[in-house]
Each structure stands twice: as C-alpha cells, then as structure tokens.
Amino acid sequence: MTRWIAADWGTTALRITLMEGDRPLDTRASGDGMNSLTRDMFEASFLSLAGDWIDDKSHGPTQVFACGMVGARQGWAEAAYRTTPCTPLDGGLTRVVTADPRLDVRIVPGVRQLTPHPDVMRGEETQIAGILRALPDFDGVACLPGTHTKWVHLSAGEIVSFRTAMTGELFATICSQTVLRHSLVGDAWQEETFLAAVSDALSRPEVLTARMFELRAADLLHGQEAAVARSTLSGLLIGAELAATKPWWLGRDVVITGSPKTTRAYDVALKSQGLAPRILPADAMTQAGLIAAKDAA
Structure with missing residues (x-):
C-alpha cells in the first residue's frame, strides 16, 4: 500500500505523520511553525524532518497532505479561503510548486x-472533516478550543456558520504581560472556583474587566492563592465567551475537539449549563480530516 505524509503545520509547530493508507506508522514534530519561517524556508524545513520518509523519485513523488497556517498568505503557498456555507473539504486542494521532484504537496x-460577521479559520476545517468522518450524521455545534476558539454550526455535512473567540490568547497574554501575572503563577486549577466564575460571567458579562482586577487586589490584600486566581480568570473568560456564543450552543448537540486541558474546561462549563458534550481528541480528528482530504483529492 502506498505511503504518504499527513502534515499539521501551524503558527508555532509542525507535526507530521507517516501514513500507510489510513494507518499511521510514525509521528514527528518540530518547532518550525509558520511564524519562524519565510516562504523559501518551508521546503527545507519539511525535508529536514521528513527526509528519510521520502521515496526515491523512481517510485514516483511522495504525496503530502497539509493543513493549517502552512496555507496562509505567509505560508508555503496560499490556499485561498472557501466561503460558508460549504463542506469542510472538497477536491480543490492547493498544489505547492516544489524544488524537490520527489514531493507532491497539497494544502487544504x-x-x-462573510456574513453575518466576518470570520476565518485555517486548520479547524480539517478537524471538522475528521469529526464528520467519525460522526457522519452529526447535526449540531463543534467547539474547537485553543488560542482562538471556534464554535461551528454543522448541518447536513456543511459548515453553516461559525464564531471565533480569542479566549486562549487573552488568557495567555493576561498571565504573561499584565499586572495580573504576579498573582497567576503556576498551573493549578480548581473546578469549583472555575465554575463559579463561569456562572458569574455568563449572568453578568459586563463586569468582566472589573472582576479581573479584583484578582490582583485579593492577592495584595488577602493573599489569595494563585490557583484561585487562575481558575477564576479562566472561568470569567470562558463564561464571557459562552455568553457571546450562546446562539451557537444553546439547545444543540455539542462536540468538543481540543487538547485534554482545554477540553476539560469547556466540558465542565457546558455541563454546568445542562449540555452533555461529546469529546473527540484533536490530533485524531486532524489526522482523520487529512485522510478525508486525501480521499477527496
């Protein structure tokens, strides 16, 4: 069976998997994300990680199916956006012109x-294709937590609409670059504290920034534990996000696809609102989506 390579190439990292049909054989990763590369560096970066997986050209070029920021304007080759409503994948992959004739690279x-509000995604569409491969009849919302969390309405195999929240990036920035950083050290997390903050932000999202400064004051005046502050901040931000995205998740089936840590937070937050989300691992869904992309090519 022919071997090929699945590549998840994001802003800060590259993850590749050697595939034989639908079966993964080996996985490697590097820190060569889009942000650290110029366009003329992508091919060399890929070959430095996957070089010994590439067949001799006498066997024909090795197919590579890639998703993520590798297809951005600053990536290896720009893969133009498709417009909603649309399926997450079709056969219109972008082919990359490579110097090495052993490579046949295509980008999702x-x-x-465009309406009702402008929004974009890169990489998440491949995870959505993986979700629909695992749950072909799914009709509901995919929650894809991360730096920029996506809430995606799926129906009849199509992306109907979606909404992005910068919750992950805000949390990281607040923890590292604001006055609150002194009160947010460590990575401890308290679920009860988190859920109380989720409820507070959902019912009173207008108090978000004021409640955030209380975390610093409580530390200075009462020696509040960093675990309490981190859990509260996380709950306030995710609660405000749930308030903003309520039209997407309220009364709908929800699938969450993300890293274990972020998935847990969104899972318990949604359960506190009476939902019963299904969990599908992000890496597996990305891989399944790239298999679907290969099948559609």
Whole structure:
C-alpha cells in the first residue's frame, strides 16, 4: 500500500505523520511553525524532518497532505479561503510548486465567513472533516478550543456558520504581560472556583474587566492563592465567551475537539449549563480530516 505524509503545520509547530493508507506508522514534530519561517524556508524545513520518509523519485513523488497556517498568505503557498456555507473539504486542494521532484504537496484551504460577521479559520476545517468522518450524521455545534476558539454550526455535512473567540490568547497574554501575572503563577486549577466564575460571567458579562482586577487586589490584600486566581480568570473568560456564543450552543448537540486541558474546561462549563458534550481528541480528528482530504483529492 502506498505511503504518504499527513502534515499539521501551524503558527508555532509542525507535526507530521507517516501514513500507510489510513494507518499511521510514525509521528514527528518540530518547532518550525509558520511564524519562524519565510516562504523559501518551508521546503527545507519539511525535508529536514521528513527526509528519510521520502521515496526515491523512481517510485514516483511522495504525496503530502497539509493543513493549517502552512496555507496562509505567509505560508508555503496560499490556499485561498472557501466561503460558508460549504463542506469542510472538497477536491480543490492547493498544489505547492516544489524544488524537490520527489514531493507532491497539497494544502487544504481555509474557510471564511462573510456574513453575518466576518470570520476565518485555517486548520479547524480539517478537524471538522475528521469529526464528520467519525460522526457522519452529526447535526449540531463543534467547539474547537485553543488560542482562538471556534464554535461551528454543522448541518447536513456543511459548515453553516461559525464564531471565533480569542479566549486562549487573552488568557495567555493576561498571565504573561499584565499586572495580573504576579498573582497567576503556576498551573493549578480548581473546578469549583472555575465554575463559579463561569456562572458569574455568563449572568453578568459586563463586569468582566472589573472582576479581573479584583484578582490582583485579593492577592495584595488577602493573599489569595494563585490557583484561585487562575481558575477564576479562566472561568470569567470562558463564561464571557459562552455568553457571546450562546446562539451557537444553546439547545444543540455539542462536540468538543481540543487538547485534554482545554477540553476539560469547556466540558465542565457546558455541563454546568445542562449540555452533555461529546469529546473527540484533536490530533485524531486532524489526522482523520487529512485522510478525508486525501480521499477527496
């Protein structure tokens, strides 16, 4: 069976998997994300990680199916956005012109939304294709937590609409670059404290920034534990996000696909609102989506 390579190439990292049909054989990763490369560096970076997986050209070029920021304007080759409503994948992959004749590289396009509000995604469409491969009849919302969390309405195999929240990036920035950083050290997390903050932000999202400064004051005046502050901040930000995205998740089936840590937070937050989310691992869904992209090519 022919071997090929699945590549998840994001802003800060590259993850590749050697595949034989639908079966993964080996996985490697590097820190060569889009942000650290110029366009003329992508091919060399890929070959430095996957070089010994590439067949001799006498056997024909090795197919590579890639998703993520590798297809951005600053990536290896720009893969133009498709417009909602649309399926997460079709056969219109972007082919990359390579110097090495042993490579046949194709990139999954991102998805854009023009109305009712502008929005874009790159990489998440491949995870959505993986979700629909695992749950072909799913009709509901995919929650894809991360730096920029996506809430995606799926119906009849299509992306109907979606909404992005910068919750993950805000949390990281607040923890590292604001006055609150002194009160947020460590990585401890308290679920009860988190859920109380989720409820507070959902019912009173207008107090978000004021409640955030209370975390610093409580530390200075009462020696509040960093675990309490981190859990409260996380709950306030995710609660405000749930308030903003309520039209997407309220009364709908929800699937969460993300890292274990972020998935747990969104899972308990949604359960506190009476939902019963299903959990699908992010890496597995990305791989399944790239298999679907290969099948559609």
